[in-house]
Amino acid sequence: MSSSGGFGVAAAAVLQMGQRQDGDPSVTPSGKMFLNLHQVPIVAPQMSLTGGAGSLQLADLLSPKAGFMWSVRRLVGSLFTAGTVTVYKNGAVVGGTAIGGEPLFTFPSAGTYTFGRGEILLDQNDQLVISATGITGSVQINGSADCFERWLLPAYLG
Numbered sequence: 096m097s098s099s100g101g102f103g104v105a106a107a108a109v110l111q112m113g114q115r116q117d118g119d120p121s122v123t124p125s126g127k128m129f130l131n132l133h134q135v136p137i138v139a140p141q142m143s144l145t146g147g148a149g150s151l152q153l154a155d156l157l158s159p160k161a162g163f164m165w166s167v168r169r170l171v172g173s174l175f176t177a178g179t180v181t182v183y184k185n186g187a188v189v190g191g192t193a194i195g196g197e198p199l200f201t202f203p204s205a206g207t208y209t210f211g212r213g214e215i216l217l218d219q220n221d222q223l224v225i226s227a228t229g230i231t232g233s234v235q236i237n238g239s240a241d242c243f244e245r246w247l248l249p250a251y252l253g
Contacts, residue, residue: 131243132241132242132243132247132251133242134242135239135242137170137238137239137240138156138237139153139225139236140153140156141174141235142227142233142235142236144230144233144234145191147178147228147229148230149226149230149234150188150192150225150226150227151188152188152193152224152225153222154222158217158221158222159221161219162219162244162245163219163242163245164216164218164244164245164248165242166214166216166240166251167199167210167239168209168238168240168241169208169209169239170202170208170236170237171208171236171237172204172205172206172234172236173236174205174232174233174234175232175234177229177232178227178228178229178230179203179227179229180201180202180226180230181200181201181225182198182200182202182223182225182236183195183196183197183223184197184221184222184224185221186224187224196224199215199223212241212251212252213252216248217240218245219245
């Protein structure tokens, strides 16, 4: 190793980058966004169906935690060959049937669908509720969402 830099210079640069915190005035707003944004998986268990229909409401798995927001970026519906699956914002499952809620997206067939930044926003008390009808096969819904602290919403939508 040469005496003019090498590992020591690289280690010092990494150390200096690691020392920048959110409170550091030299971190730009986009830098704060970068430090506080991460993707989380959306993973619903395989839906139980009766007569080709079913509903799923799992607030622990299908909603952001307190103080955070989600921007759903990808939803994948799989394992069914016929029928319709609808994803709602909020609503409830009563007696095995989804009621109320705002329809966010309907899967006309199994597939992968992507969404732009801020198209499907979930706040800390919102949740995804999934309903299926006329299904041949089974239903599995997966995806991903950008997760960030609520105070960063203006920067995220920027």
